[in-house]
Amino acid sequence: MRDEAADVEAANDEFYAAFEVADLDRMRAVWSDTDDVCCVHPGWDVLRGTSRVMRSWALIFANTPYIQFFLSDTAVAIHGDLAVVSCAENILTAPGEPKGDAKVVSTNVFRREGERWLMTLHHGSPVIRQLNEEPDDG
Amino acid sequence: MRDEAADVEAANDEFYAAFEVADLDRMRAVWSDTDDVCCVHPGWDVLRGTSRVMRSWALIFANTPYIQFFLSDTAVAIHGDLAVVSCAENILTAPGEPKGDAKVVSTNVFRREGERWLMTLHHGSPVIRQLNEEPDDG
Numbered sequence: 175m176r177d178e179a180a181d182v183e184a185a186n187d188e189f190y191a192a193f194e195v196a197d198l199d200r201m202r203a204v205w206s207d208t209d210d211v212c213c214v215h216p217g218w219d220v221l222r223g224t225s226r227v228m229r230s231w232a233l234i235f236a237n238t239p240y241i242q243f244f245l246s247d248t249a250v251a252i253h254g255d256l257a258v259v260s261c262a263e264n265i266l267t268a269p270g271e272p273k274g275d276a277k278v279v280s281t282n283v284f285r286r287e288g289e290r291w292l293m294t295l296h297h298g299s300p301v302i303r304q305l306n307e308e309p310d311d312g
Numbered sequence: 313m314r315d316e317a318a319d320v321e322a323a324n325d326e327f328y329a330a331f332e333v334a335d336l337d338r339m340r341a342v343w344s345d346t347d348d349v350c351c352v353h354p355g356w357d358v359l360r361g362t363s364r365v366m367r368s369w370a371l372i373f374a375n376t377p378y379i380q381f382f383l384s385d386t387a388v389a390i391h392g393d394l395a396v397v398s399c400a401e402n403i404l405t406a407p408g409e410p411k412g413d414a415k416v417v418s419t420n421v422f423r424r425e426g427e428r429w430l431m432t433l434h435h436g437s438p439v440i441r442q443l444n445e446e447p448d449d450g
Binding site for chain 1: 348350352354355356357358360385387389391392393394396398400415417419421423432433435436437438439440441
């Protein structure tokens with residue numbers, strides 16, 4: 175029996191690997207090639223459709239000299255042919271970059287098409303407000 | 313035959329209605345009561361589990377004198393018992409509020425439990441960067 179969660183995590187890891195090496199072909203291969211794909215980069219408005227989404231990656235890759243992701247707090251929920259991954263991206267950028275190191279939280283949705291899990295949605299958002307939570311009362 | 317997409321949109325609308333009237337009981341009823349629920353408010357880190365998520369709503373409701381949502385660009389994708397809604401929240405707040413009117417883009421995931429679609433994930437992110445896209449070449 176296939177370990178579905180491992181397959182989904184591998185697809186999620188490949189997304190970040192393609193981003194780190196700024197390889198547009200690898201990034202394109204991560205995504206489902208359909209009009210219903212949807213991408214929200216941190217602080218951006220929503221982009222829909224393969225053409226717009228891939229154009230945004232070309233722009234981001236051209237403007238990112240170095241980036242490395244350390245994922246944490248990854249949760250995978252699979253229902254039939256749809257998988258929702260929630261994770262935190264702890265980001266290391268080139269020294270001297272204006273944004274410095276940052277944390278982004280992401281929701282990534284994958285759909286099973288044949289044997290592969292392909293991305294249909296990426297939603298990343300900047301962590302601006304640090305939580306000062308009261309002690310857990312649960 | 314039930315119109316599944318209409319049911320999901322109704323669940324999504326109820327989420328925003330509960331937010332507008334700041335009704336914690338209504339908001340609790342929107343969500344699945346499970347440990348795997350996940351919520352990202354705009355600019356916040358991820359919160360997991362009903363207890364933390366509901367505590368965050370109590371905090372937000374206490375600090376939001378007035379809010380009204382005009383949803384746009386809503387897309388619903390349903391696969392079996394899981395539904396992914398992507399939408400833009402055009403937000404109207406009380407006059408004089410420091411944040412003023414704002415735009416947030418959200419990914420909302422619902423799971424069918426019995427006859428109801430219950431929220432398992434809400435991910436909202438602020439739209440900071442206005443897109444100046446080149447003309448569509450598609």
